[in-house]
Amino acid sequence: MSHESAAGSSPVVHGYPHLDTVRAAITALHKRLSYDGLQSYATSVLPADVAFADQDDLHLGAQRVARALVQHLRLPEARMIVGFREMQHAAAVELAAGPEYFIELNDRFRHHRRDIGAALAHEITHVLLHRLDLSFPGTRDNEILTDTATTYLGAGWLLLDAFREDGVSSQKLGYLTPEEFGYVLAKRAAVFGEDPSPWFTSPQAYPAYTAGLTQARRDLQQPPLVAAGWAGRRRYAKDRRYANENGGLSTGGLPYSFENDRGELRVCFACPTCHQRIRVPVRGRVRARCALCRTVLECDT
DSSP: OEEEEOOOOSOOOOSOTTHHHHHHHHHHHHHHHHHHHHHTTOSOOOHHHHOOOTTSOHHHHHHHHHHHHHHHTTOOSOEEEEEEEOOSSSEEEEOOSSSEEEEEEEGGGGTOGGGHHHHHHHHHHHHHHHHHTOOOSSHHHHHHHHHHHHHHTTOTHHHHHTOEEOSSOEEOOSSSOHHHHHHHHHHHHHHHTOOOGGGOOSTTHHHHHHHHHHHHHHGGGSTTBTTOOHHHHHHHHHHHHHHHHHTEEOOTTSSEEEEEETTEEEEEEEOTTTOOEEEEEOSSEEEEEOTTTOOEEEEEO
């Protein structure tokens, strides 16, 4: 079984077109790895461990970076054999049972060595997800899962740093937009208290990260969370009143819904950390604890 990853030669898409799938991927990672399992990824792979200088030997350097990423992603000490060839895609990995894994990189990385770590991070995460038996149906969603996992587990800042754009050319690796990479990095930073911004070398990476950070903070400002803004609280109060009068309310497009549970009104909303759905009774100020990621949430229901 082999896997190929798309190269980034087409115009770069911006914004958040894949956000629902990204959030589903974050939930899937929390469920598959558990709270304790995720804690083993609390520190990102460091720039010094994946640095690749022009004077480094191409194949030895690629093997060294691959080994560092294998260790970071907590994979068994399997040998990664990295080769280069002309190909349409950025990279490909052979998802065999091991003990060796074969990764092929596009020939262009011979001359763009600073991005070899990013390409390898994505491919080696494919190996990890294969071992975890974690996948989404369809190539597109599975690639979004892989990009999200690479980033959430501490190696994906390399993918955002591979994004470069100027007036005449652009380059991006992976399926997520730059802002979506920034969003996942911000979600990770909130969980582990880590600031990835000092590691960026691309001038475009930091603005994409800050845009994603703004989007991630919006997750913390949705009703019924106490940090919700005035407009959101007002809309929530109106919807709650309607739900009380009608025994529930499904609010398409809004971050919450109401349901009647044996005579008691409950509100259902996504945990802002792991996006698992949470149900709490509608009874004013409530403190809820997400059973999946253990985040304690202050709510005004």
